[in-house]
Amino acid sequence: MTTIEKNSVASGCPFSMGETPLSQMSLTDPLIQARPHAFYSKLRNEDPVHYDEKLGMWLVSRYDDIVTLLRDPQTFSDKQGYEAQYASGFFQEFKQILEEQGGGFFPDVIKSDPPEHTRIRKLMDGAFSAHRVKMLEPVITRIIADLAENMADKGAGGKVIDGVKEFAIPLTIAVICEQLGMNRYDGNKISEWSAAITAQIGRMQNREQMVENALKVCELQKFIIEQMKDRQAQPKEDMISDLVHSHTEDGSSLTFGEAVSLVRALIIAGNDTTATAIANLLFILATQPGVAQQLHDNVDDERYLTRFVEELLRYAPPVRGLAKMTTRETELGGTKLPKGAHMLVLYGSGNDDESHFDCPRNFDIARGNTGTHVAFGVGIHRCIGASLARMEIRVAAKELIKRVRNIRLAIPAEEVIYQRTVATHSISSLPITLEQR
Amino acid sequence: MSEVRITFVDCRGTEKVIEDAPVGDTMMQIATANGVDGILGECGGGCACGTCHIYIDPEWQHVVGAPDDVEDMTLDMVFETRKPNSRLCCQITVSEKMDGLRVVVAPESL
Numbered sequence: 001m002t003t004i005e006k007n008s009v010a011s012g013c014p015f016s017m018g019e020t021p022l023s024q025m026s027l028t029d030p031l032i033q034a035r036p037h038a039f040y041s042k043l044r045n046e047d048p049v050h051y052d053e054k055l056g057m058w059l060v061s062r063y064d065d066i067v068t069l070l071r072d073p074q075t076f077s078d079k080q081g082y083e084a085q086y087a088s089g090f091f092q093e094f095k096q097i098l099e100e101q102g103g104g105f106f107p108d109v110i111k112s113d114p115p116e117h118t119r120i121r122k123l124m125d126g127a128f129s130a131h132r133v134k135m136l137e138p139v140i141t142r143i144i145a146d147l148a149e150n151m152a153d154k155g156a157g158g159k160v161i162d163g164v165k166e167f168a169i170p171l172t173i174a175v176i177c178e179q180l181g182m183n184r185y186d187g188n189k190i191s192e193w194s195a196a197i198t199a200q201i202g203r204m205q206n207r208e209q210m211v212e213n214a215l216k217v218c219e220l221q222k223f224i225i226e227q228m229k230d231r232q233a234q235p236k237e238d239m240i241s242d243l244v245h246s247h248t249e250d251g252s253s254l255t256f257g258e259a260v261s262l263v264r265a266l267i268i269a270g271n272d273t274t275a276t277a278i279a280n281l282l283f284i285l286a287t288q289p290g291v292a293q294q295l296h297d298n299v300d301d302e303r304y305l306t307r308f309v310e311e312l313l314r315y316a317p318p319v320r321g322l323a324k325m326t327t328r329e330t331e332l333g334g335t336k337l338p339k340g341a342h343m344l345v346l347y348g349s350g351n352d353d354e355s356h357f358d359c360p361r362n363f364d365i366a367r368g369n370t371g372t373h374v375a376f377g378v379g380i381h382r383c384i385g386a387s388l389a390r391m392e393i394r395v396a397a398k399e400l401i402k403r404v405r406n407i408r409l410a411i412p413a414e415e416v417i418y419q420r421t422v423a424t425h426s427i428s429s430l431p432i433t434l435e436q437r
Numbered sequence: 438m439s440e441v442r443i444t445f446v447d448c449r450g451t452e453k454v455i456e457d458a459p460v461g462d463t464m465m466q467i468a469t470a471n472g473v474d475g476i477l478g479e480c481g482g483g484c485a486c487g488t489c490h491i492y493i494d495p496e497w498q499h500v501v502g503a504p505d506d507v508e509d510m511t512l513d514m515v516f517e518t519r520k521p522n523s524r525l526c527c528q529i530t531v532s533e534k535m536d537g538l539r540v541v542v543a544p545e546s547l
Contacts, residue, residue: 121481122481125480125481125482125483126481126483128480128483128485129480129482129483129484129485130483130484130485130507130508130510130511131483131484131507132483133485134507302510303510303513306510306513306514307513307516310514368516368517369517370514371487371513371514371515371516371517372515372517376486378479379479380479382479382480382486384480386480386485386486387480387483387484387485
């Protein structure tokens with residue numbers, strides 16, 4: 001039994017959850033959000049396309065249904081699903097705040113359906129190719145090595161440090177800023193802005209929080225517009241310049257609003273999610289010493305590292321659930337769905353589906369089909385930054401394990417706090433101790 | 438010659454012969470433009486997703502060449518279906534020497 005399973009048992013899962021009927025459970029429950037695996041398993045086994053009344057969404061939990069849905073973007077609209085999720089319950093007010101104080105309301109152009117999505121996606125693909133990412137690796141390795149060094153210093157003498165605050169978040173923010181050519185930046189601000197944006201699809205904010213978040217998004221947009229104006233006047237070798245001066249295949253330029261939304265997406269999308277993956281890396285190294293030892297023993301084997309990263313993404317996918325909406329009456333996994341059904345695709349459950357991955361709660365880098373996980377999604381909206389994220393995680397694992405050993409949780413695993421959101425499964429803070437090698 | 442003949446055998450064994458594959462396009466672009474089953478090219482040709490996995494007929498391997506190290510790592514993510522003659526077809530730019538090339542689409546990993 002792994003530590004994670006012990007953790008589940010300690011928190012009353014899966015046994016007590018087995019007795020509660022699904023109709024009385026909801027993904028809006030912060031306890032289920034924090035430790036969701038028993039709930040996912042119940043969904044898959046009892047009602048794989050389940051209507052969560054409290055959330056008002058259909059939860060799609062089986063691997064095969066997830067892939068089927070994601071491969072059919074005409075029937076399951078990303079645009080409509082996203083719009084219905086965004087600032088849910090407060091959308092008009094949120095929009096108004098942005099129009100009045102944030103330079104405008106700019107819908108996310110990446111969250112669109114074909115053919116519009118195809119036009120934008122083609123423009124962005126080249127920037128994130130595996131070869132382009134490979135070129136960034138030396139610079140990013142230096143950034144990450146410094147951070148790992150820094151964290152090892154801070155943790156000297158058995159001092160408890162927060163792995164999220166000291167390593168995961170600064171790492172992803174530094175990488176994003178490097179990519180976007182933002183030399184002077186306030187890491188805390190970027191982290192706050194990210195949280196304010198991702199809260200809009202998390203479904204857990206109240207009105208007061210929405211207003212607070214909207215004001216932060218206003219700040220973010222003003223910052224973006226300033227950066228774009230700077231590149232308009234003086235082009236540089238970075239992605240903001242690329243976007244400001246880009247042309248799509250049909251020869252047209254991006255509108256100002258489209259460019260703002262894309263820069264915003266670039267700042268935010270790879271931030272919280274990759275930071276979560278790095279925090280999950282720390283959690284696994286801290287709770288499964290055998291995995292940490294094996295990683296150290298194989299640290300110079302790139303093939304091993306590739307598989308390690310894929311299994312980490314399968315085992316603990318940062319993105320839990322994203323929304324879609326049916327554009328017509330349809331059927332999925334034997335369940336009839338009306339037109340306009342708001343769906344939540346549970347990537348977290350797909351990666352945990354025992355009918356696709358044997359013993360899914362075992363961290364096993366030798367499994368043959370690890371690469372088929374759905375952590376980055378499937379289909380036309382497959383994560384564009386996947387290569388960059390993989391590289392960041394691989395370099396983080398490598399640079400960290402070379403420098404530190406005996407990473408341990410400073411609190412019991414079942415007390416680790418997770419963010420309250422349906423969109424991701426993210427550790428809020430991770431108190432750990434470690435030793436320098 | 439600016440067009441060549443390329444044959445894709447999809448995962449069900451059906452042959453799709455493309456008589457007018459433009460030289461200079463990638464094999465992935467040609468396959469998706471012609472609706473070859475099993476070639477998805479979801480990352481748009483960025484060598485990042487492994488959804489355009491093919492096997493090169495052995496007699497053509499020396500013409501097509503071997504994957505570079507970036508492609509090698511991406512191929513390793515689909516290692517269940519990987520073979521010594523595996524390639525990601527988004528990384529193969531069609532040249533005149535490839536006239537008559539025959540490739541087999543790998544079984545879908547997903």
